[in-house]
Amino acid sequence: MQALTCEQVRRVDEIAIRDYQMPGIVLMENAGRGAAEIIHSLCPDATALVLCGRGNNGGDGYVIARHLQILGHEVSILAVCAVDELSGDAKVNAVIADAAGIEIEVIEEKANQEGTSLAMKLGKTNCIIDGLLGTGAKPPLRGIYAALVSAANESDAMRIALDIPTGLDGDTGEVIGEAFRADHTMTFVAPKVGFQQKNADEFVGVVHVVGIGVPTKLIRELDLPNNELGLPKN
Numbered sequence: 001m002q003a004l005t006c007e008q009v010r011r012v013d014e015i016a017i018r019d020y021q022m023p024g025i026v027l028m029e030n031a032g033r034g035a036a037e038i039i040h041s042l043c044p045d046a047t048a049l050v051l052c053g054r055g056n057n058g059g060d061g062y063v064i065a066r067h068l069q070i071l072g073h074e075v076s077i078l079a080v081c082a083v084d085e086l087s088g089d090a091k092v093n094a095v096i097a098d099a100a101g102i103e104i105e106v107i108e109e110k111a112n113q114e115g116t117s118l119a120m121k122l123g124k125t126n127c128i129i130d131g132l133l134g135t136g137a138k139p140p141l142r143g144i145y146a147a148l149v150s151a152a153n154e155s156d157a158m159r160i161a162l163d164i165p166t167g168l169d170g171d172t173g174e175v176i177g178e179a180f181r182a183d184h185t186m187t188f189v190a191p192k193v194g195f196q197q198k199n200a201d202e203f204v205g206v207v208h209v210v211g212i213g214v215p216t217k218l219i220r221e222l223d224l225p226n227n228e229l230g231l232p233k234n
């Protein structure tokens with residue numbers, strides 16, 4: 001499957017919502033359910049800890065936590081902000097996860113100083129899921145994100161990235177400082193062009209492409225030389 005830039009994938013979401021009247025919440029549910037089913041097949045008995053950022057990448061994490069619970073897993077969430085600080089589709093899914101009784105612990109910025117407490121928290125699970133940053137990331141990692149990524153990388157848990165390993169630039173494959181070293185990456189719609197660059201594969205691990213339910217016609221338009229998305233003709 002053709003690799004896309006972060007901007008191209010964001011355009012797919014925009015067009016699905018604008019031209020095909022697909023609610024973003026439906027795209028997020030498809031993304032999260034599809035990722036959860038692959039994660040379940042990879043580690044059927046895992047106790048999972050989902051790291052949720054404050055955007056829609058975090059939103060995917062809240063959906064995945066719910067579906068892993070449905071599939072029988074012990075799941076908890078470590079969030080960079082409280083549910084009421086979220087917005088849009090991410091907030092909807094955080095509220096659902098909270099109502100479903102899934103533990104959501106908000107990690108305080110000050111935890112940054114006490115690296116041990118983070119390592120303790122992340123050491124108690126055998127599957128860490130990175131829902132911190134996706135196509136909306138603007139490196140370098142700010143505040144608690146770098147500490148969370150470092151603590152996750154020190155853990156001997158299986159590490160699974162959602163869409164793009166946090167800290168990796170999805171377009172260039174560059175890593176400034178630290179990036180989540182995923183064993184598996186569940187990437188939505190298409191592989192990202194940055195995954196093929198230099199040493200990205202040590203952060204990306206095995207790539208699994210997860211569809212988000214957009215119509216074939218939209219995806220087919222991506223391959224047309226004069227496609228409507230205004231994508232470069234490469």
Ligand SMILES: NC(=O)C1=CN([C@@H]2O[C@H](COP(=O)(O)OP(=O)(O)OC[C@H]3O[C@@H](n4cnc5c(N)ncnc54)[C@H](OP(=O)(O)O)[C@@H]3O)[C@@H](O)[C@H]2O)[C@@H](O)CC1
Pocket residue numbers: 013024025027028031032053054055056057058059060089132133134135136137138139140141142143145162163164188212
């Ligand atoms: N319907 C859809 O659209 C679908 C979308 N999908 C999912 O959405 C993802 C894109 O979501 P998104 O656009 O919300 O961006 P996301 O990557 O969550 O981060 C934005 C937040 O992070 C922050 N931030 C940025 N850089 C930072 C840094 N270096 N260090 C710290 N913080 C940083 C940034 O803050 P700001 O820069 O605005 O101050 C903002 O708050 C995509 O990857 C896929 O997983 C799928 O569900 C399919 C359907």
Ligand SMILES: [K+]
Pocket residue numbers: 057130131132133134161162163164165166
């Ligand atoms: K991520």
